[in-house]
Every structure is written in structure tokens, then in C-alpha cells.
Amino acid sequence: MSRPKKFLQQTIIIVIAGIIFLSHGLTGCIESSDLTNFFDKELRRAQPYIEKVVFDDPDLLEYALTICKNCTFSDTEQIINTLYRHVVEKYTYFSDPEEKELIRSPQQTISAGGGDCEDLSILLMSLLENLGIKTYLVLTPDHAYALAYDVSINNLWVYVEQSLINQVEKDSGENLRQIYTDTFILNKRQVWYYGGDGEDINQSESFDYLNITYHITSDRPITYYMVPSKQDFHDYADKKPFTYYPDHHQERITDETATCAYMTSYGGIILDNPSWFDAQITVNLEFYSHPSFYKLFENETISSYLIKNTTCVVLEPTAGPYGYPGYDANVTGKKTAIDPKTKEYFFLQ
Numbered sequence: 269m270s271r272p273k274k275f276l277q278q279t280i281i282i283v284i285a286g287i288i289f290l291s292h293g294l295t296g297c298i299e300s301s302d303l304t305n306f307f308d309k310e311l312r313r314a315q316p317y318i319e320k321v322v323f324d325d326p327d328l329l330e331y332a333l334t335i336c337k338n339c340t341f342s343d344t345e346q347i348i349n350t351l352y353r354h355v356v357e358k359y360t361y362f363s364d365p366e367e368k369e370l371i372r373s374p375q376q377t378i379s380a381g382g383g384d385c386e387d388l389s390i391l392l393m394s395l396l397e398n399l400g401i402k403t404y405l406v407l408t409p410d411h412a413y414a415l416a417y418d419v420s421i422n423n424l425w426v427y428v429e430q431s432l433i434n435q436v437e438k439d440s441g442e443n444l445r446q447i448y449t450d451t452f453i454l455n456k457r458q459v460w461y462y463g464g465d466g467e468d469i470n471q472s473e474s475f476d477y478l479n480i481t482y483h484i485t486s487d488r489p490i491t492y493y494m495v496p497s498k499q500d501f502h503d504y505a506d507k508k509p510f511t512y513y514p515d516h517h518q519e520r521i522t523d524e525t526a527t528c529a530y531m532t533s534y535g536g537i538i539l540d541n542p543s544w545f546d547a548q549i550t551v552n553l554e555f556y557s558h559p560s561f562y563k564l565f566e567n568e569t570i571s572s573y574l575i576k577n578t579t580c581v582v583l584e585p586t587a588g589p590y591g592y593p594g595y596d597a598n599v600t601g602k603k604t605a606i607d608p609k610t611k612e613y614f615f616l617q
Contacts, residue, residue: 310604310613317386317412318405318608320373322394328374332395345593347399348416349427352583352593355392359383361586386412388585393608404580404605406616411599415580421570421594424581428570428592435589436559440474448553454490454541459505462553463536466497470532474560478531481554482524484539488547489520494528496535504538512538561590570594573616575605 322328335354339346360382364370372380372387374394382388386405393403393414402417437443454460469475484492494516495501503510516528541547571582571594587595603616 310606311611314405314407314604314606314611314613316371317390317407318606318611320371320390321397321403321405321608322374323397323609325374325394325398328394329398331378332399335395336399341399343423344401344418345420345424346427347401348396348419348581348583349424349431349593351392351395351399352585352591353431355388355395355585356587356591357589359388359391359585361385361388385586389414389583392583392585397608402607403583404575404607404614406582406603406605408599408603409601411597413585413597413599414583415573415575415605416583416593417575417580418578419572419581419593421572421579421581424570424593428594432561432590432592433559436474436561439589440472440557442557444557444559446555448555449551451548451550454486454539454547454549456541456544456546458541459501460539460549461498461501461536462551463495463498463501463555464534466499467534468532469534469557475557476560476563477529477558478534479527479529479554479556479558480531480535480537481527481556482537483552484521484524484537484549486522486547486549488541488543488545489522490547490549491517491519491540491542492521492524493517493538493540494535495538496531496533498536501536501538504540564590564595571596573605575614580605 332351336347336350339350341347359377361384362382363384370384370387372383372390374391377383377387377391383391389405389412393405396403396414396416404415404417406413406415433444448462452460463480464478469478480494482494484490493504493512495504495510495512497511500510500512513528513531516526518524537551537553539549539551541549570592573580573582581594582596583593584591584595584597587597604613605616606613
């Protein structure tokens with residue numbers, strides 16, 4: 269029974285080899301990889317995608333260089349972050365027509381202004397490859413993304429953090445750190461306030477809390493209070509009950525430095541000159557709004573895999589404006605990383 273089965277297998281291989289031979293033309297050559305790719309289901313599935321990755325194209329190179337014009341070209345992590353941010357900010361995710369799989373070239377994705385997960389991954393990989401940065405395409409049962417090869421996570425984090433800070437500031441319309449410095453005369457028996465109107469910080473999805481760091485100097489003893497709102501200042505001035513932070517209240521000080529941390533509203537500082545003489549005061553205030561994106565890193569850092577004992581960082585180009593190199597969309601199922609040049613592949617754990 270074994271000989272007929274073996275004979276049948278050999279016959280099938282010969283027939284398939286003949287088909288491949290004819291597909292290459294009567295004068296063509298059959299590469300050994302053709303049969304390997306045909307029988308390897310991982311490569312057979314990956315082939316339509318990885319063949320769209322472009323490695324040496326003058327137009328794509330010029331495009332990548334334009335995007336990275338402010339980068340230091342010896343800084344791989346800066347380039348990766350810059351190209352990644354360009355793709356997530358400038359290109360729109362949209363799915364293929366129903367029941368139709370379209371795999372776009374980088375040029376087609378650029379022309380369309382977007383694409384689905386594999387289109388955006390192919391574009392990002394092509395831009396990186398044209399700048400000499402090795403990539404892998406990762407295929408799962410229903411998703412695709414990329415990896416960047418040989419990345420320093422510590423160096424990458426510097427650029428990731430700044431990009432996310434820029435995004436928060438863009439969305440909120442304000443800087444994370446706002447500095448106020450002034451020297452002035454506070455008249456006798458007068459009060460002064462600097463800060464916010466008391467809006468609830470939790471109403472904004474961009475920030476978690478507010479820290480106010482303050483340094484106050486005065487040539488005469490003064491009193492200060494940190495308060496959660498401007499209304500508390502008005503109540504204090506009108507001799508009405510008001511709310512303040514007990515740990516950030518001192519009387520008769522001439523030099524004070526501290527930080528009022530984890531404030532849940534946009535408050536500020538009251539200065540009171542209780543004496544019968546004018547006081548010259550210098551205040552240095554830093555208002556720091558802690559951005560909410562740090563919650564993303566509470567349980568995990570930048571997601572990466574080891575391939576050939578080398579760190580490869582996840583590039584998920586459909587993560588949106590708050591995506592970053594190393595963002596893990598928690599995709600489930602088998603993950604296969606394919607080298608688009610050598611067609612060598614690895615199963616990721």
C-alpha cells in the first residue's frame with residue numbers, strides 16, 4: 269500500500285513542477301524556492317503581501333527623506349518614530365470593499381490617502397526599507413502589521429514620549445508645562461491670585477491631574493494658600509469660607525518652594541500681604557498637566573519581539589493619532605513574521 273501512495277505523491281510533484289515550468293516560459297528556469305513557496309502554506313499566504321513591499325525606489329526614497337528632513341540619519345529610532353507618526357497622522361484607515369481583498373502598492377496607498385492594515389503596513393515598511401531599515405511583515409488570522417528590526421527601546425522611548433506630548437498639546441490647545449514668572453509690588457493689606465478657574469481636570473480625556481510647583485520670595489512676611497479654584501480666591505477676599513490645600517498654606521513666609529501635586533481641578537495660588545507696608549514679591553510658577561497617555565504604559569512598555577536575538581519593535585499603523593512605535597493592539601491568534609526580502613519567517617510568542 270505504501271508504494272502506490274509514494275508514487276502518487278511523486279506524480280503530483282512532477283505535474284506541479286511542470287505547471288511552474290510552463291508558467292516561467294519554455295526557456296525559463298525553475299528556482300528551487302518556487303516549489304518551496306508553493307508547498308509552504310505560510311509563504312503561500314504571505315507572498316501577495318510581501319511582493320508589494322518596495323525596497324529600492326527613487327520616488328519613495330525622496331518621499332521618506334522629505335518626511336525625515338529634520339532627523340539625524342544615524343539615529344534609527346528617530347527615523348522609525350518619524351515615519352510611523354507620519355503614516356498614522358496623514359493616512360486614513362479604510363477597509364477593502366466587501367468580500368474583495370485589495371492589496372495596494374505603496375504608491376497606490378499614497379495616491380488613495382489610506383488603506384487597510386496591510387496597505388498601511390506595506391507603505392511603512394517600504395519607506396523604512398528605502399532608508400536601509402530592515403522590517404518584517406506580521407500576519408495574523410485577520411490582521412497585518414509590521415516590525416522594525418534592531419531597535420533600542422530606551423532611545424525610541426524619548427521620541428515616542430515627545431510625539432505623544434505633542435499630540436496631547438495639539439488636541440487640548442495648551443502646553444503641558446506653563447511657566448509664569450513675575451516680580452511685583454503687593455500693596456499693604458492686599459491679596460493676589462494666579463491660576464485657573466477651577467474647571468474639573470477629569471472632564472478632559474487628555475489629562476489626569478495638575479501639579480503646581482511654586483517658588484515665592486518676599487522682602488516682607490506674607491501668607492499664601494494653594495486653592496482649587498478662582499472662586500475660592502474671591503471667597504477669601506470677601507472673608508467668606510473657602511477651600512484650600514492644608515499642606516500648602518503658610519503664614520509669614522519670605523521664601524517658600526514646594527509642589528502641590530495631583531490636583532483634580534485647575535486651581536492656583538493666593539498671596540496675602542497682611543502688613544501695613546508694601547511687599548516686593550517674586551513668584552516662579554510651573555503648571556504641569558499630567559497627560560493621560562501615560563496610563564498606556566502602566567502595565568506594559570513598548571511592545572517588541574526577539575528575532576535572531578535582536579529586538580524588533582511592533583509598528584501598528586492603524587492605531588490612530590495616539591499610536592506609537594511599540595503600541596500593541598493585543599491582536600490574538602498565531603502571529604507569523606516574514607522577512608519580505610529573504611522570505612524567512614518566524615512564529616512570534
